[in-house]
Amino acid sequence: MDPQLRTLLDRNHGVLCRRDAAEVVPAWAIDVARREGRVRRILPGVYADTTLPGTDNATGTVDAADTGDPGRFPAGLGGLDPARARRAALGYADGRGAFSHLTALHLWGLWQPAAGEPVHLTVPATVRLSSHSGLVVHHVRGFSLDGPDTLTRHGVPVTWLERALVDSWPLLPAGERRGPVIQAVAGRHSTPQRVGAALAGAPKLPGRAQLRELLGKLAAGCHSPLEIWGHDRVFTGAGMPPLRRQARVSDGRRTCYLDVYAEAQRVAFELDGASVHGAPGQREVDLRRDAWLATLGIQVVRFSHRRLVHDTAEVRREILAVLAARR
Incomplete structure (x- = not known):
């Protein structure tokens, strides 16, 4: 493998974007590394180091969307550990999205993702990013990365805690939905009123009545x-x-x-x-x-x-x- 390409992969914990590599290595360097089985394409323009533990080196079908990247590759983020999957998703988003839903809830310390759980990104409605295996992209009108919708946590963009709680509510298993909301309020990371304000912006949320009922009990002082x-x-x-x-x-x-x-x-x-x-x-x-x-x-x-x-x-x-x- 090209030494500079190896350095880039090591510096980025085994994840590499073609646009970044193009600044320091010839365009063919990634293609050679891929044919040799050293990297695999996981998202359009994003590659993973196959020599690291936690990377499945299976192959999939050709995707013509990745211009200049011939050969076969696996679809999506399957086989990557959660941290590298998030890094790959950020590379794919290229500054146009923020972690949201269950992924944001994990980064807020209120949810432990199960094996194979997809990464969630929210982007403005006008951004042309697609969901892939292991990656769910949510297009939201009025969503802004520069406004009050996001902040930086652990060095990455995430949606606010209250929005993550509301967005995650219908995605959680029924028996585990209340836990993150109760933890957030009991730990004084949020309040029922702030979560309620976020809920007001989601009038069609599945299970909305049950979340509103829970917030009422938390507002009455229940913390477990x-x-x-x-x-x-x-x-x-x-x-x-x-x-x-x-x-x-x-x-x-x-x-x-x-x-x-x-x-x-x-x-x-x-x-x-x-x-x-x-x-x-x-x-x-x-x-x-x-x-x-x-x-x-x-x-x-x-x-x-x-x-x-x-x-x-x-x-x-x-x-x-x-x-x-x-x-």
Whole structure:
């Protein structure tokens, strides 16, 4: 392989654009490397180093769209690891698109893509880029790379978090849709109001009503699937007084947020999820927190995930009894 071509591939982590290579090597250098099986064409004008791990060197059919690139090649991004697939997609976009949907959600740290999951790019409606195997290009009217639609994250252009959450909603498996939205709000990376504003710009989004309902519960203070369960089945309904979710309590030196708080009776109901409160050392943390709240005159009542889900009626009775005793 041409030494300069080898240097370009190494510098770009095994991905190369023909337009960049043309600035430093003869046009035939890529064709020779391809015939020798050293690189393969993965997108129009974009090539991958076949000698690196995580690159499938299978071949496909001729595509006349890549002028000057004879031979056979595999279609799309199949066989590339996710990081190189994203790098290849950016090379193909050539500054005309931003990562969006599930790809943006991954870059925001809220989604782990499964093997073979396609890369998503959003581009202005007038940009002539096509989807390929492993790459989904979304053409959106009014979308601008220079406006409020995108920002740079990890050195690459991505859509804003709220837009990524809304765009990804119908693409996620039904049982996993709520997780990224809950994580974003609970981690204070966004708010239900900001996600709601993004949702307002997608009136035809599949599953829109379900997302709007979730945002309502998050706005009420629910910050976990268990709290949403409690909101729906335990802490609302006949006989239940008004209760605050994620109520802030502070003594000037220390601050905490209570899952459910009956302010008039000064009772905090804490919902202990198995994944967190079952962790080693968490019991000691909970006991110290409860003791501190007791110094403020707040009684803490804890319910386990198992009791909340499987003994709902009895939990409701206990809540009402505790509140009656504290009046």
